[in-house]
Amino acid sequence: xxxxxxxxxxxxxxxxxxxxxxxxxxxxxxxxxxxxxxxxxxxxxxxxxxxxxxxxxxxxxxxxxxxxxxxxxxxxxxxxxxxxxxxxxxxxxxxxxxxxxxxxxxxxxxxxxxxxxxxxxxxxxxxxxxxxxxxxxxxxxxxxxxxxxxxxxxxxxxxxxxxxxxxxxxxxxxxxxxxxxxxxxxxxxxxxxxxxxxxxxxxxxxxxxxxxxxxxxxxxxxxxxxxxxxxxxxxxxxxxxxxxxxxxxxxxxxxxxxxxxxxxxxxxxxxxxxxxxxxxxxxxxxxxxxxxxxxxxxxxxxxxxxxxxxxxxxxxxxxxxxxxxxxxxxxxxx
Amino acid sequence: xxxxxxxxxxxxxxxxxxxxxxxxxxxxxxxxxxxxxxxxxxxxxxxxxxxxxxxxxxxxxxxxxxxxxxxxxxxxxxxxxxxxxxxxxxxxxxxxxxxxxxxxxxxxxxxxxxxxxxxxxxxxxxxxxxxxxxxxxxxxxxxxxxxxxxxxxxxxxxxxxxxxxxxxxxxxxxxxxxxxxxxxxxxxxxxxxxxxxxxxxxxxxxxxxxxxxxxxxxxxxxxxxxxxxxxxxxxxxxxxxxxxxxxxxxxxxxxxxxxxxxxxxxxxxxxxxxxxxxxxxxxxxxxxxxxxxxxxxxxxxxxxxxxxxxxxxxxxxxxxxxxxxxxxxxxxxxxxxxxxxxxxxxxxxx
Numbered sequence: 001x002x003x004x005x006x007x008x009x010x011x012x013x014x015x016x017x018x019x020x021x022x023x024x025x026x027x028x029x030x031x032x033x034x035x036x037x038x039x040x041x042x043x044x045x046x047x048x049x050x051x052x053x054x055x056x057x058x059x060x061x062x063x064x065x066x067x068x069x070x071x072x073x074x075x076x077x078x079x080x081x082x083x084x085x086x087x088x089x090x091x092x093x094x095x096x097x098x099x100x101x102x103x104x105x106x107x108x109x110x111x112x113x114x115x116x117x118x119x120x121x122x123x124x125x126x127x128x129x130x131x132x133x134x135x136x137x138x139x140x141x142x143x144x145x146x147x148x149x150x151x152x153x154x155x156x157x158x159x160x161x162x163x164x165x166x167x168x169x170x171x172x173x174x175x176x177x178x179x180x181x182x183x184x185x186x187x188x189x190x191x192x193x194x195x196x197x198x199x200x201x202x203x204x205x206x207x208x209x210x211x212x213x214x215x216x217x218x219x220x221x222x223x224x225x226x227x228x229x230x231x232x233x234x235x236x237x238x239x240x241x242x243x244x245x246x247x248x249x250x251x252x253x254x255x256x257x258x259x260x261x262x263x264x265x266x267x268x269x270x271x272x273x274x275x276x277x278x279x280x281x282x283x284x285x286x287x288x289x290x291x292x293x294x295x296x297x298x299x300x301x302x303x304x305x306x307x308x309x310x311x312x313x314x315x316x317x318x319x320x321x322x323x324x325x326x327x328x329x330x331x332x333x334x
Numbered sequence: 335x336x337x338x339x340x341x342x343x344x345x346x347x348x349x350x351x352x353x354x355x356x357x358x359x360x361x362x363x364x365x366x367x368x369x370x371x372x373x374x375x376x377x378x379x380x381x382x383x384x385x386x387x388x389x390x391x392x393x394x395x396x397x398x399x400x401x402x403x404x405x406x407x408x409x410x411x412x413x414x415x416x417x418x419x420x421x422x423x424x425x426x427x428x429x430x431x432x433x434x435x436x437x438x439x440x441x442x443x444x445x446x447x448x449x450x451x452x453x454x455x456x457x458x459x460x461x462x463x464x465x466x467x468x469x470x471x472x473x474x475x476x477x478x479x480x481x482x483x484x485x486x487x488x489x490x491x492x493x494x495x496x497x498x499x500x501x502x503x504x505x506x507x508x509x510x511x512x513x514x515x516x517x518x519x520x521x522x523x524x525x526x527x528x529x530x531x532x533x534x535x536x537x538x539x540x541x542x543x544x545x546x547x548x549x550x551x552x553x554x555x556x557x558x559x560x561x562x563x564x565x566x567x568x569x570x571x572x573x574x575x576x577x578x579x580x581x582x583x584x585x586x587x588x589x590x591x592x593x594x595x596x597x598x599x600x601x602x603x604x605x606x607x608x609x610x611x612x613x614x615x616x617x618x619x620x621x622x623x624x625x626x627x628x629x630x631x632x633x634x635x636x637x638x639x640x641x642x643x644x645x646x647x648x649x650x651x652x653x654x655x656x657x658x659x660x661x662x663x664x665x666x667x668x669x670x671x672x673x674x675x676x677x678x679x680x681x682x683x684x
Contacts, residue, residue: 153435161667312517316513
């Protein structure tokens with residue numbers, strides 16, 4: 001790990017916070033309509049009705065806030081899932097939770113013409129819960145119960161299942177395809193601040209829950225049997241972690257659509273920085289997750305100007321080589 | 335179990351025939367034929383199954399002939415052969431990876447084909463979004479995409495040999511990446527292109543023609559015959575890598591051949607029928623419950639079940655919501671997914 005003692009870890013956290021803020025400013029200033037730092041500053045201090053100020057307040061700021069909070073949530077969910085399943089490849093994307101939430105939202109759009117923000121969040125939670133329960137149920141049976149390979153395969157199977165359902169719905173409802181496609185790719189573009197505010201309570205519950213449960217995660221990481229021997233109510237903790245993950249992943253999908261790979265990459269980077277102590281790991285992962293998604297989002301604006309690449313595609317570009325690296329390295333050391 | 339030994343050519347060729355399984359396979363084969371006749375007779379205009387027989391043997395009136403021979407037969411044949419190919423590829427992959435959850439949809443072969451098809455539609459379009467080359471080339475793109483990704487997965491998973499686990503994990507990662515690429519390419523083009531691509535990815539045989547049948551049928555039959563003979567090596571591999579190499583099997587070489595075989599099967603199938611999901615996952619399971627897991631009998635059983643599934647899905651797709659046509663892949667997923675979940679919960683020991 002990069003930072004050994006508490007002082008350096010605190011410094012690392014503080015510098016990550018500063019970096020996160022810088023990234024947010026970059027995300028507000030740069031893009032198709034280039035603005036300057038002064039304009040951005042004035043948009044908040046001396047607002048006039050100019051186009052630039054409107055863009056900054058109504059488009060760029062929500063976008064930056066959403067990217068930061070979604071990135072942080074997905075990264076925390078990744079850390080929790082990796083520790084819970086002892087699987088270095090666990091993440092909301094690979095284990096099918098994103099796909100479950102995504103299918104639920106498309107289903108609701110097609111059949112109930114549902115568009116209200118609040119209902120979006122709840123529908124996504126239902127989908128995320130169903131997917132989590134299914135993956136957990138499938139992988140906890142049999143001789144090799146909860147083995148990393150079994151969990152990963154169960155997740156991939158559920159993921160394939162939900163995405164083929166989604167495709168089926170869209171193949172028969174062309175009109176919806178247009179609306180849903182960009183959302184399905186995972187994107188933080190064009191989201192209203194109200195959408196974030198609608199799910200923010202759940203995300204905050206998830207963040208606080210993750211911080212509170214962090215010491216318990218350290219014990220859980222020793223293995224279920226050891227944790228039980230040390231007096232930890234393992235079943236209860238697993239349930240709580242599942243709940244937190246659903247809040248974080250479901251909330252993120254409701255806002256930004258299924259964005260993959262953040263939940264895999266960031267926990268590993270954060271572990272490289274501050275080690276395996278979850279009390280440090282979780283905040284560090286949250287900050288790094290926010291930074292990564294902000295940067296991915298900014299670069300997504302520039303790659304094929306004037307169009308935009310969905311940020312979910314950007315994270316796949318960044319994340320796949322990393323995923324393959326971990327898969328090749330094998331499971332033992334993780 | 336009852337076996338009968340068959341010896342031919344003064345004992346140069348001999349094999350064991352599993353009598354019970356052979357009976358079941360014959361029964362399944364009859365079912366496939368019945369399904370074939372049924373799919374040829376139902377549709378927008380109903381044609382008596384007896385008339386279908388007449389038409390197949392050269393009789394019947396002109397109109398019915400046109401409907402059956404020119405419209406229905408190509409798609410039925412494509413559906414049947416795509417189903418067989420996907421099912422056999424799934425059986426091989428599950429045996430090789432020793433995990434019942436493995437299938438061509440999961441290790442990225444289908445996703446590679448999907449990305450290639452969307453890329454094809456994007457690259458060969460002019461300013462007005464009309465294609466600059468014939469749409470006939472689309473299956474070739476799908477074929478190339480699936481094959482290339484098969485090799486990429488194999489190459490990335492190579493590290494002093496292939497282990498099944500690494501192959502699956504890399505496949506899952508590559509698959510997620512290809513899906514991201516597909517979504518991006520769909521987004522960048524006009525919406526009707528996205529919907530065209532989406533139908534392909536879901537899997538549909540509605541565009542079938544006799545030219546396609548002439549390509550896909552010999553190809554699939556050739557590969558199925560090879561599979562039938564090569565898969566006895568899978569029985570040995572199921573004992574574990576060490577035992578297999580002690581028994582004299584070149585494990586890594588065999589693994590490469592098996593992956594190549596299943597990639598070719600899948601590529602040929604999805605090139606014309608699209609990435610029909612869950613057949614490769616579901617058919618081998620059903621087959622294993624019927625005849626056990628010895629590959630000699632498993633392959634023909636899985637093939638028949640695969641053919642049945644895709645033909646049935648196609649029939650439902652074009653009749654249930656008529657005049658709207660629903661892609662066959664929607665139904666294979668709708669039947670396959672719940673069955674699959676049920677299997678996993680009911681039979682935890684496998």
